Amino acid sequence: MTTTGEEHEAARGGPWWWARWRSAVLDGALAAASAVECAVEGVPFARDAGIAPAVGVVFGLLAGSVLVVRRRWPIAVVLVAIAITPAEMGFLMGVVGLYTLAASELPRRIIGSLAGMSLVGTLIVTFVRVRQDMARGDLTLGDWFVPFASITTAIGMTAPPVLLGLYVGARRRLMESLRERADSLERELQLLAERAEERAEWARGEERTRIAREMHDVVAHRVSLMVVHAAALQAIARKDPDKAVRNAALVGDMGRQALTELREMLGVLRSGDGVRGGSSSAVPAAVEVAAAAAVAVSRAVVDEGAVEGPCLSDVEELVGQSAAAGMVVDLSVEGEARSYAAEIEQTAFRVVQEALTNVHKHAAGAKTYVRLAHRVSEIAMQVENEPPPEAGSASSARLPSGGNGLVGMKERVVALGGVFVSGPTEAGGFRVSAVIPAVQAA
Numbered sequence: 398m399t400t401t402g403e404e405h406e407a408a409r410g411g412p413w414w415w416a417r418w419r420s421a422v423l424d425g426a427l428a429a430a431s432a433v434e435c436a437v438e439g440v441p442f443a444r445d446a447g448i449a450p451a452v453g454v455v456f457g458l459l460a461g462s463v464l465v466v467r468r469r470w471p472i473a474v475v476l477v478a479i480a481i482t483p484a485e486m487g488f489l490m491g492v493v494g495l496y497t498l499a500a501s502e503l504p505r506r507i508i509g510s511l512a513g514m515s516l517v518g519t520l521i522v523t524f525v526r527v528r529q530d531m532a533r534g535d536l537t538l539g540d541w542f543v544p545f546a547s548i549t550t551a552i553g554m555t556a557p558p559v560l561l562g563l564y565v566g567a568r569r570r571l572m573e574s575l576r577e578r579a580d581s582l583e584r585e586l587q588l589l590a591e592r593a594e595e596r597a598e599w600a601r602g603e604e605r606t607r608i609a610r611e612m613h614d615v616v617a618h619r620v621s622l623m624v625v626h627a628a629a630l631q632a633i634a635r636k637d638p639d640k641a642v643r644n645a646a647l648v649g650d651m652g653r654q655a656l657t658e659l660r661e662m663l664g665v666l667r668s669g670d671g672v673r674g675g676s677s678s679a680v681p682a683a684v685e686v687a688a689a690a691a692v693a694v695s696r697a698v699v700d701e702g703a704v705e706g707p708c709l710s711d712v713e714e715l716v717g718q719s720a721a722a723g724m725v726v727d728l729s730v731e732g733e734a735r736s737y738a739a740e741i742e743q744t745a746f747r748v749v750q751e752a753l754t755n756v757h758k759h760a761a762g763a764k765t766y767v768r769l770a771h772r773v774s775e776i777a778m779q780v781e782n783e784p785p786p787e788a789g790s791a792s793s794a795r796l797p798s799g800g801n802g803l804v805g806m807k808e809r810v811v812a813l814g815g816v817f818v819s820g821p822t823e824a825g826g827f828r829v830s831a832v833i834p835a836v837q838a839a
Contacts, residue, residue, distance in 0.1 A: 428465035435461030438486035471498040482518040499562025520551035708742040725764040732771030738836045752780035752829040760785040784825035
């Protein structure tokens with residue numbers, strides 16, 4: 398990770414207005430050099446002005462030391478440099494001041510105005526000095542040399558620091574923009590990572606709910622029938638041994654069926670190990686479990702030879718098992734039966750299965766009607782039971798209820814875009830109805 402944002406701000410540790418100690422030391426050294434230069438140049442200035450040399454030296458030291466504030470007040474440094482130009486001092490301060498001014502965040506019109514003032518001041522001073530030297534005979538060149546020297550000196554003292562400062566300032570602003578963009582990108586990545594973690598947590602919760610619902614559907618019906626048959630077996634064991642044997646056989650068959658379905662489900666959950674085929678252990682276990690759970694819940698079996706889940710053709714067998722357990726159940730089918738998508742058939746089967754399980758639990762001995770309707774664009778199912786008989790004639794089996802059956806049925810149906818309704822009837826019974834959009838199998 399690069400040093401951006403808060404880390405970049407933490408890197409600022411210089412005194413006063415300096416960002417770093419290195420910058421403070423550099424400015425101090427430049428100010429000292431400029432003060433020495435101005436002090437030396439103050440001696441001839443004092444001689445020409447007719448004042449004491451010490452005054453010129455002190456004036457030069459004070460003027461040159463202004464360069465120490467070039468980062469805080471670059472305009473003041475340039476103005477001081479322009480002001481002492483007629484005294485032929487402060488050349489270092491003028492060059493460094495113009496560079497700092499051009500590299501700053503000040504508007505371009507201010508930079509251009511001060512650079513123009515410095516150019517004009519240097520041009521005039523140089524022009525006057527060269528004319529005086531030629532008048533004294535120190536220079537024997539032609540008159541053309543005066544404007545040439547003036548223009549060349551002015552441009553040479555002004556243009557290079559200004560151009561260099563503009564380049565450095567533009568590069569610095571570009572780096573700041575890139576740093577801010579990197580900070581923004583880093584924040585966005587952190588936000589995306591947090592959202593991804595939230596989505597992963599939500600997905601894990603969804604998969605846990607779906608697995609719990611599937612386990613409930615697989616186990617509840619078979620075990621409920623086993624409990625009913627066991628209670629009947631206990632009641633008739635001595636009175637009718639032959640019927641007791643048949644009930645015991647039914648209990649064994651249902652137990653084996655429940656174990657088979659559980660084994661199939663757990664086999665799909667474990668199939669993630671085989672599918673990974675020696676994948677790296679760096680893959681998060683939560684992702685692998687979620688993927689395997691999704692496969693188990695959807696039951697979209699692709700491998701050849703895999704065992705498919707229940708379908709509508711198994712409803713008749715389901716009703717027969719309830720009838721064998723002593724329930725008076727009537728099955729009616731309307732419309733032409735056809736093949737639907739596996740998820741639709743499995744959901745329809747589970748709704749009927751769970752509704753019959755609820756009848757065994759809460760209305761033992763009540764007559765039940767199971768209706769299936771194959772329509773053009775949907776399939777409808779309804780399980781309705783009459784009021785249960787008197788408590789004395791009810792089955793003695795005590796079937797616990799977790800309260801998740803109706804919730805699981807509604808979740809299944811709504812997930813497929815269907816409608817689920819359940820509630821008591823006016824006659825005192827209970828009705829479960831569901832309508833699922835029909836999608837035929839490919």
